[in-house]
Amino acid sequence: xxxxxxxxxxxxxxxxxxxxxxxxAVAALLGYVYWSSASYxxxxxxxxxxxxxxxxxxxxxxxxxxxLIAAITQRMSGGLVxxxxxxxxxxxxAPLAGNLAAWPASLKGSDGWGNFKTPEWLPNAAxxxxxxxxxxxxxxxxxxxxxxxIAELDQVADRINTALLLTxxxxxxxxxxxxxxxTRRTVGRIESINAxxxxxxxxxxxxxxPLRGTKDxxxxxxxxxxxxxxxxxxxxxxxxxxxxxxAHELRTPITRLRGRLExxxxxxxxxxxxxxxxxxxxxxxxxxxxxxxxxxxxxxxEATDRTAAFRTIDLxxxxxxxxxxxxxxxxxxxxxLNTLGDQxxxxxxxxxxxxxxxxxxxxxxxxHGPEAxxxxxxxxxxxxxAAIAVSDEGPGIPGDEIRNVFKRFYRLERSRRTPGNxxxxxxxxxxARLHGAQIETLDNAPGLTIRLWFPASTRSVENAAAP
Numbered sequence: 001x002x003x004x005x006x007x008x009x010x011x012x013x014x015x016x017x018x019x020x021x022x023x024x025a026v027a028a029l030l031g032y033v034y035w036s037s038a039s040y041x042x043x044x045x046x047x048x049x050x051x052x053x054x055x056x057x058x059x060x061x062x063x064x065x066x067x068l069i070a071a072i073t074q075r076m077s078g079g080l081v082x083x084x085x086x087x088x089x090x091x092x093x094a095p096l097a098g099n100l101a102a103w104p105a106s107l108k109g110s111d112g113w114g115n116f117k118t119p120e121w122l123p124n125a126a127x128x129x130x131x132x133x134x135x136x137x138x139x140x141x142x143x144x145x146x147x148x149x150i151a152e153l154d155q156v157a158d159r160i161n162t163a164l165l166l167t168x169x170x171x172x173x174x175x176x177x178x179x180x181x182x183t184r185r186t187v188g189r190i191e192s193i194n195a196x197x198x199x200x201x202x203x204x205x206x207x208x209x210p211l212r213g214t215k216d217x218x219x220x221x222x223x224x225x226x227x228x229x230x231x232x233x234x235x236x237x238x239x240x241x242x243x244x245x246x247a248h249e250l251r252t253p254i255t256r257l258r259g260r261l262e263x264x265x266x267x268x269x270x271x272x273x274x275x276x277x278x279x280x281x282x283x284x285x286x287x288x289x290x291x292x293x294x295x296x297x298x299x300x301x302e303a304t305d306r307t308a309a310f311r312t313i314d315l316x317x318x319x320x321x322x323x324x325x326x327x328x329x330x331x332x333x334x335x336x337l338n339t340l341g342d343q344x345x346x347x348x349x350x351x352x353x354x355x356x357x358x359x360x361x362x363x364x365x366x367x368h369g370p371e372a373x374x375x376x377x378x379x380x381x382x383x384x385x386a387a388i389a390v391s392d393e394g395p396g397i398p399g400d401e402i403r404n405v406f407k408r409f410y411r412l413e414r415s416r417r418t419p420g421n422x423x424x425x426x427x428x429x430x431x432a433r434l435h436g437a438q439i440e441t442l443d444n445a446p447g448l449t450i451r452l453w454f455p456a457s458t459r460s461v462e463n464a465a466a467p
Contacts, residue, residue, distance in 0.1 A: 015179035023172050030164040038157040042132075045148060046113070049134050053146045060138055068144070069097040085121070085131055085147030096142065103143065104133070111136035121149070130154065189218045193225065202436060205233040258285045313354065315345040315386055315454075319379045322358045326366060334372040337362070341379040345386045347454050349435045357431040358388060360424040361450055365392035369447070389442075389451040396448040397441065406439070428452075 060068040065088075072086045076099055087098035095101060104116040112135065117128045133147025192210060199207040208229060209222040261278050323339050330337035358377070365375040369392040378389040406429040432439050432452055442449040 015183060016176075019172065019175045019179060022175060023168065026171055027168055030168055034157070034160055034164050037160050038153075041153050041156060042150070045132065045150060045153060046134070049132070049146050049148055053134050053136065053144065056144060056146065057136070057138070060144070065096075065138075065140065065142065072097040085133055085145070085149065087143075087145040087147075089143045089145075091141040091143070093143075098145070100145070103145070107133065107135055107145070115150075189222075193222070200229070202433075205229055205236060254285055258282055261285070309350045309352075310348050311351065312346055312348055313351045315347055315354065315388060316341065316343055316379050318351065318355050318358055319377050319388065322355065322362055323377055325359065326362050329363075330366050330375060333366065333369075335366065335369060336374045337366070338374065338376045339379070340376060342381050345379050345381040347386050347435075349454075350431075353431045353434065357428045357452065358390070360428050361388075361390040361452075364424055365390050365394070365448075368392065369394040373447075383456070385453060385455040387451055387453045389449050391444045391447060391449040393444070393447040396443065396446065 056068060056071060059071045069088060072088055075084060076086060085099065087100040087103065088096045089098075089103050090096055093103040095103075100118065101120050104114070104118060106116045107114045113133070114135075115130055115132050117130060119128060121131060122129060129149050129151035131147050132150045133145050135143060135145040137143050196207050196209045208226045211219050211222050213219070261282050264278055319339055319341075323337055327337050362375065362377060369375060373393040375393075376389075376391045378387075378391070380387055406425045428450075429439060431437075435454060437452050437454045440451045440453060442451060
């Protein structure tokens with residue numbers, strides 16, 4: 001997994017781009033070194049040939065053709081035949097002296113430079129070597145050629161070329177390995193931060209980014225992020241404490257007020273208007289108490305220690321209990337409440353919280369469904385995980401409102417005349433987050449289907465052996 005992320009890393013792509021640029025620059029530099037080295041060796045060889053030609057010409061000028069022939073013969077007999085090329089030819093091209101049988105056809109003109117090959121030079125060689133020569137026409141019309149076998153220069157140039165290519169390849173390999181190593185380290189540290197971020201989103205603010213003790217910029221970043229998380233956790237704790245204090249402080253006077261109103265309500269024998277007003281006041285106080293209870297419940301669900309109550313539970317059993325609880329409410333509206341799916345579906349979670357979540361979904365489906373409508377609760381177990389789907393035949397939720405309905409106190413405009421406080425689906429969302437479940441809203445045509453999907457990773461190990 002880390003390897004795949006390393007290969008997809010923008011750091012690696014940027015490093016490869018710079019390796020390409022660096023490699024191109026190195027190749028250009030080494031190419032220049034190769035060209036300059038080869039040119040230098042060829043220039044040195046040409047200078048030696050030019051000096052030799054001048055020397056032989058001076059012999060001709062000073063002593064004539066015969067002495068020139070003698071000088072050429074002496075040079076060839078001095079052991080230079082393996083590399084030195086000499087030829088003195090008459091105006092018709094017939095050789096007068098030297099180690100070539102004929103004037104090379106590629107060398108034309110009265111003087112100049114040229115490269116050529118001839119089968120008579122090293123006839124036993126696998127490949128005919130390249131010869132380089134300079135030539136000129138003497139005053140009596142004879143033509144003088146001085147050359148050299150430059151195959152050795154080609155070999156040296158080839159060695160230089162090979163060395164430069166291997167050096168370039170080595171530099172690129174080392175640069176690529178260094179880039180991959182640095183990228184892998186960078187991706188590893190980033191992945192560590194990402195893993196901690198995911199853990200925080202799933203389980204709360206108690207997680208912290210691990211430090212490696214290197215005291216580098218990554219450890220400094222991790223330290224700063226951990227300090228930020230500490231501050232956020234402190235602030236969240238203060239907010240939670242404030243919410244709990246407000247709920248606690250208001251619960252007692254509201255309970256006392258309700259008790260007094262209930263006592264007055266039960267003791268009244270006359271004055272139906274007052275009795276009705278007191279009854280409405282009690283109902284409002286019950287609604288306020290319900291809001292505080294729901295807020296406290298959601299706050300408790302989002303606390304990190306709720307996972308301590310996780311056990312292996314049967315979702316199908318919870319669904320049967322919820323359906324039994326709300327069956328009368330569905331019949332009161334003339335509707336039906338049905339169950340579908342498997343008889344046994346095991347997951348790991350908090351039974352009370354999952355019961356509340358399913359109860360809220362069923363309650364909403366009954367409330368917002370039509371008269372004589374049908375509500376279906378489907379619970380199933382698959383290879384990918386477990387799922388609970390609650391479907392109704394109501395008007396559904398507009399697409400642009402789906403995300404908002406899971407926010408606290410949010411209610412659709414048409415639902416404001418229906419009893420409720422807008423916290424039911426917020427509680428469902430909090431329970432889903434705690435259990436690592438996903439919420440899906442689907443079109444039931446007509447109506448709406450809300451499905452809680454529990455990935456296979458959240459299933460109990462016992463479920464694997466369940467029939």
